[in-house]
Amino acid sequence: MPNMQMTKTPMPEQEPNVRNKNFKEVSLGYTEEMAINEAKRCLNCKKPLCVSGCPVNIRIPEFISKVAEGDFQAAYEIITSTNALPALSGRVCPQESQCECKCVRGVKGEPVAIGRLERFVADWYRENVNQMPEKPASNGIRIAVVGSGPAGLTCASELAKEGYAVSIFEALHTAGGVLVYGIPEFRLPKSIVANEVKKLEAMGVEVMTDMVIGKVLSVDELFEMGYKAIFVGSGAGLPMFMHIEGEALKGVMSANEYLTRINLMKAYTSESDTPVIVSKAVAVVGGGNVAMDAARCAKRLGAEHVYIVYRRGEAEMPARLEELHHAKEEGIELCTLCNPTKILDDGNGRVGAMECVRMELGEPDASGRRRPIAIEGSEFELPVDTVIMALGTSPNPLIRSTTPGLETNKKGCLIVNEENMTTREGVYAGGDAVTGAATVILAMGAGKKAAAAIDASFQKQE
Amino acid sequence: MFKIVRKKELNASVTLMEIEAPFVARKAKAGQFIIFRIDEEGERVPLTIAGYDRENGTVSIIFQKVGLSTKMLGELNEGDYIQDFVGPLGRPTETEGVKRVCVVGGGVGCAIALPSAQAFKEAGCEVDVIVGFRNKDIVILEDEFRSCSDHLYLMTDDGSYGEHGFVTVKLQELLEKGNQYDEVLAIGPIPMMKFVCKTTEPFGVKTIVSLNPIMVDGTGMCGGCRVTVGGEVKFACVDGPDFDGHKVDFAELMNRNGVYRDQEAEDEQNHMCRIEKIGKALIQ
Numbered sequence: 032m033p034n035m036q037m038t039k040t041p042m043p044e045q046e047p048n049v050r051n052k053n054f055k056e057v058s059l060g061y062t063e064e065m066a067i068n069e070a071k072r073c074l075n076c077k078k079p080l081c082v083s084g085c086p087v088n089i090r091i092p093e094f095i096s097k098v099a100e101g102d103f104q105a106a107y108e109i110i111t112s113t114n115a116l117p118a119l120s121g122r123v124c125p126q127e128s129q130c131e132c133k134c135v136r137g138v139k140g141e142p143v144a145i146g147r148l149e150r151f152v153a154d155w156y157r158e159n160v161n162q163m164p165e166k167p168a169s170n171g172i173r174i175a176v177v178g179s180g181p182a183g184l185t186c187a188s189e190l191a192k193e194g195y196a197v198s199i200f201e202a203l204h205t206a207g208g209v210l211v212y213g214i215p216e217f218r219l220p221k222s223i224v225a226n227e228v229k230k231l232e233a234m235g236v237e238v239m240t241d242m243v244i245g246k247v248l249s250v251d252e253l254f255e256m257g258y259k260a261i262f263v264g265s266g267a268g269l270p271m272f273m274h275i276e277g278e279a280l281k282g283v284m285s286a287n288e289y290l291t292r293i294n295l296m297k298a299y300t301s302e303s304d305t306p307v308i309v310s311k312a313v314a315v316v317g318g319g320n321v322a323m324d325a326a327r328c329a330k331r332l333g334a335e336h337v338y339i340v341y342r343r344g345e346a347e348m349p350a351r352l353e354e355l356h357h358a359k360e361e362g363i364e365l366c367t368l369c370n371p372t373k374i375l376d377d378g379n380g381r382v383g384a385m386e387c388v389r390m391e392l393g394e395p396d397a398s399g400r401r402r403p404i405a406i407e408g409s410e411f412e413l414p415v416d417t418v419i420m421a422l423g424t425s426p427n428p429l430i431r432s433t434t435p436g437l438e439t440n441k442k443g444c445l446i447v448n449e450e451n452m453t454t455r456e457g458v459y460a461g462g463d464a465v466t467g468a469a470t471v472i473l474a475m476g477a478g479k480k481a482a483a484a485i486d487a488s489f490q491k492q493e
Numbered sequence: 494m495f496k497i498v499r500k501k502e503l504n505a506s507v508t509l510m511e512i513e514a515p516f517v518a519r520k521a522k523a524g525q526f527i528i529f530r531i532d533e534e535g536e537r538v539p540l541t542i543a544g545y546d547r548e549n550g551t552v553s554i555i556f557q558k559v560g561l562s563t564k565m566l567g568e569l570n571e572g573d574y575i576q577d578f579v580g581p582l583g584r585p586t587e588t589e590g591v592k593r594v595c596v597v598g599g600g601v602g603c604a605i606a607l608p609s610a611q612a613f614k615e616a617g618c619e620v621d622v623i624v625g626f627r628n629k630d631i632v633i634l635e636d637e638f639r640s641c642s643d644h645l646y647l648m649t650d651d652g653s654y655g656e657h658g659f660v661t662v663k664l665q666e667l668l669e670k671g672n673q674y675d676e677v678l679a680i681g682p683i684p685m686m687k688f689v690c691k692t693t694e695p696f697g698v699k700t701i702v703s704l705n706p707i708m709v710d711g712t713g714m715c716g717g718c719r720v721t722v723g724g725e726v727k728f729a730c731v732d733g734p735d736f737d738g739h740k741v742d743f744a745e746l747m748n749r750n751g752v753y754r755d756q757e758a759e760d761e762q763n764h765m766c767r768i769e770k771i772g773k774a775l776i777q
Contacts, residue, residue, distance in 0.1 A: 202579070202710070202712050203710060203712075204530060204537075204576070204577045204579070212710075212714075240577070241577050241578065241579035242516070242579075243579060243580075243582065243712055246520065246580070246581055246582060247516045247517060247520055247579075247580070247581065248516065248520075268712065268713050268714040269713050269714070269716075269728075270714070270715070270716040272716070272719075272726060274726070278726075279719070279721060279726075279742075279745045279748075279749060280748075281748060281749060281751065281752040282752070284715075284716070284717060285715060285716040285717075287714050287715050287716060288709055288715035288716055288717045291709050291710060291714065291715050292709060296536065296537070296709070297534075302534045303534055303536075304531075304534055304535050304536040304561055304562060305536040305537070305709075306536075306753040306756050306757065308752070308753075309756070380748035380751075427712065427713055427714070428713070428731070429712065429713065429731070
């Protein structure tokens with residue numbers, strides 16, 4: 032008999048007023064009892080719609096029924112048969128728009144907390160077993176993976192399992208891509224990412240940091256070095272700005288810069304040499320997960336006021352519900368239907384305030400969301416000393432500009448076919464480099480698909 | 494980890510180091526830069542490449558010990574290792590189509606001007622070089638410049654060596670005498686580059702400057718190094734570091750480069766502790 036409790040089993044969290052002063056993980060995860068209780072809410076549907084909502088098609092009811100039985104090891108094996116990085120996706124996936132939105136239990140009440148259960152299983156395994164995978168027998172075929180973000184790590188993992196000799200080339204000094212430079216410690220502890228990288232290395236994957244492909248080596252040189260196929264998961268790097276007056280003042284930066292200083296360079300610790308701006312009042316412009324991350328970091332660094340400035344309404348914000356909820360709990364102030372018009376100088380070349388205009392929503396635009404329109408004469412000044420632009424990113428040109436035959440669309444995203452192969456034979460791509468800024472799980476899905484296509488291409492040759 | 498294979502003090506505050514980095518050495522070109530990181534706590538610091546040896550797989554950097562990381566780097570010796578050394582980043586200095594060039598270097602900026610002067614020379618250009626220093630004690634790379642230039646003009650602010658005056662005085666003189674340059678390349682402190690541009694503007698001589706804004710990743714990701722050139726926002730790390738000097742907003746660059754200055758002054762005490770710690774660790 033399933034547990035007919037209408038709401039999700041709550042997951043313990045740090046108190047908002049405690050956690051907004053530290054960088055430790057916000058959510059503490061289920062205990063075994065909580066996980067079993069939640070798992071019993073699953074009806075084990077004959078046609079599990081949740082699976083179709085998952086970009087990597089995790090066999091959700093199967094793993095959940097193992098959790099309900101208390102067989103967490105079996106649950107882990109079921110998850111990892113289709114998803115190499117459950118500790119990550121369990122934490123950062125937008126479950127409410129994927130698996131959980133299809134859950135039958137969500138029709139009357141809340142869906143099964145699939146994400147929390149996935150996270151529980153991954154954490155249970157890491158804390159209790161954490162056996163490093165064995166190195167599979169090598170088939171001697173060398174594959175280069177460019178970028179060690181979610182797409183690259185997944186692709187490398189899938190290929191290593193099949194015996195390929197995989198080398199990952201990472202531009203920064205630490206592997207993990209956006210998982211280490213973008214997503215803050217309090218949402219995704221870096222030790223978890225490092226553990227996943229360690230597992231890859233145990234499988235024989237070579238991880239080379241400080242290697243900016245497109246600069247130190249070109250795609251053609253990788254082929255010359257003996258790599259038989261290349262996967263490009265170089266992400267969407269270039270931050271966008273608004274091109275308004277005052278954007279060059281001291282105290283205006285991209286969310287990428289702010290988050291990289293804090294997450295990758297650990298500027299929030301006293302040991303780090305990397306400086307980060309200390310702010311009294313911060314405006315974060317944008318409504319996505321990156322905006323939430325930047326705002327919550329600013330709060331933790333001691334800002335008295337942190338505003339999220341977003342031109343549409345709260346309902347239109349693209350951020351994960353949980354992030355928005357957490358941000359509000361932590362005292363982040365929402366300034367919705369509000370758009371910056373210029374940033375004012377304090378007289379010393381620093382941000383003195385940000386002028387904004389109120390917006391209203393008109394007819395739906397191409398994205399299907401209602402178009403924000405400025406209300407004339409409604410300008411006002413927001414008293415801030417720091418402005419963080421979290422407006423999205425566009426793909427990094429370093430690889431496309433140095434690789435003949437790689438075609439891109441108007442936005443600079445690499446063009447790929449259904450098998451994630453680019454317009455260049457043997458060069459595959461996935462993640463934000465192809466889609467533009469998207470989610471971790473979509474990048475993981477693309478990495479997996481490309482790995483399957485690469486494997487199939489060599490199977491065919493034999 | 495990257496090994497320091499050679500260290501040479503060029504003057505009291507400027508040091509040359511050769512770093513073993515075969516991949517970078519294979520690709521490095523004049524005008525490009527690298528990013529180094531001392532250790533796990535270190536910041537990422539961009540430095541323009543001062544030279545490279547493809548055969549031996551080494552890259553030279555020349556740096557002034559001004560901030561925490563350069564001071565710490567200066568404490569290290571031959572045989573020591575640094576955590577990270579990534580490059581070559583940015584676009585190389587363009588030599589194509591230039592037949593006669595005047596390379597102007599100021600202070601430690603001469604370290605970066607040298608490989609560009611050499612690149613022009615190798616490309617068959619006629620190369621005039623003007624280098625300026627505050628005084629005789631800090632003159633660097635004189636012989637190196639002499640061997641890659643057709644004319645070398647060495648200036649000191651106080652007249653203690655070479656000719657008396659700023660580099661702009663000599664540049665003005667050369668231009669007034671009717672010297673025709675296809676390009677002037679200026680590398681040095683921001684005010685110096687700004688005044689070189691002011692000097693060349695009335696003569697309509699194309700002037701390239703090598704900019705050194707604050708950056709974190711150096712691959713186009715953080716946007717910290719954005720500069721306004723001809724009214725457009727450019728990222729020095731991927732679009733530069735060389736730009737048309739007549740179009741650069743120097744006042745903005747100057748302001749932005751000071752963003753952490755107050756904080757750094759405050760942190761000086763902590764920083765000194767870390768330098769001492771590194772120093773002690775080396776002695777032990």
